[in-house]
Amino acid sequence: MQDAVVAEIRSRLEQLARRERVTIAFAIESGSRAWGFPSPDSDYDCRFVFVRPLAETYTLFPARDVLEEPLTEVFDINGWELSKAIRLLLKGNAVILEWLNSPHAYGEVPGFRDAMLALAGQVGDRNLIGRHYYYLCREHVGRCFRDPETTALKKLFYLLRPLFAVQWLDAHPDAVYPPMNFHALRAGIDIPAAVTDEIDTLLARKAETRELGEGRIPPVLASYALQAYDRAGHWRRAVAVDQERQVLADRFWREWTERLAPSGLAVRPARAD
Missing domain, CATH: 3.30.460.10 (Beta Polymerase, domain 2)
Structure with a gap:
């Protein structure tokens, strides 16, 4: 700032x-x-x-x-x-x-x-808030996986953040809403070490360069994101x-x-x- x-x-x-x-x-x-x-x-x-x-x-x-x-x-x-x-x-x-x-x-x-x-x-209604993040996930899954070989890599963070938000809500059933900060979300859920390593690599690059450019979604991230998105389908329900x-x-x-x-x-x- x-x-x-x-x-x-x-x-x-x-x-x-x-x-x-x-x-x-x-x-x-x-x-x-x-x-x-x-x-x-x-x-x-x-x-x-x-x-x-x-x-x-x-x-x-x-x-x-x-x-x-x-x-x-x-x-x-x-x-x-x-x-x-x-x-x-x-x-x-x-x-x-x-x-x-x-x-x-x-x-x-x-x-x-x-x-x-x-x-x-x-x-606030956690079901409606979870639904909000689920549909945000769906939007970014569509954008990132439209052509997973030439995705704008910075878009992965715009997918991972709402994905982590619904996972965080699953892990904290008494909470109304999740943290807004990406790192606080990561700290509150279980993420495989290989996925964490890929995220840290991209974060380091993003912090130093003006443009991550396009490229293939790292396979470990692609697999993790799609499986987690499928598991989050229950958030489509709302009250x-x-x-x-x-x-x-x-x-x-x-x-x-x-x-x-x-x-x-x-x-x-x-x-x-």
Whole structure:
């Protein structure tokens, strides 16, 4: 994390908050830097959750629930409105959980992340979260094994991370969600030594080179990934969100919206769609 880049991201977030008239509840680094396997040329994936003024929140014509900065080779900055983040949490989308657990914060309202993590422990459904990671596995299995002789090798990490997540959930039946960090996931499951050696070799290369390039998936990794993916098929099942969880989530949304909403602002004109 380069100090100059971090300072620039914080400056851009401050400008965005003023321009859009929002409060940023928290902003963190996501992507490979937070997951634990960056490359020298990894961009910065800043993610945030924001709250609009009450007049723009309690309306029949709400503004967009996503905000973003123009994408560049260095900066990828975007965020969700709080209601969107909570609805996706209820549906088992693990992205917001990863944001909440990121080790790199650009800024946050004191107490907010802890409060939302506590909510996640109450309303998060491990079955839905496991399902999220299973289908992420399926997506990356398709990408990596479309042509296993000429796969972009860095994509293997985007397959292994959700694969380790479902294995971690299998190994920790009382947990609601797995760690976001790749190394913490590895530490919490049993992985054959030969597989560990291959992963360590690729990690070392990825940390030193700008591009791993294309090549054949190491056979020991290919065999392990496909067998583990087959065993994870039970995560396709999901359960519906019960009413009690919706009530808790709605209560949290109302409380923090009222606490964080910018005040003294005029109503944004409705769009003529």
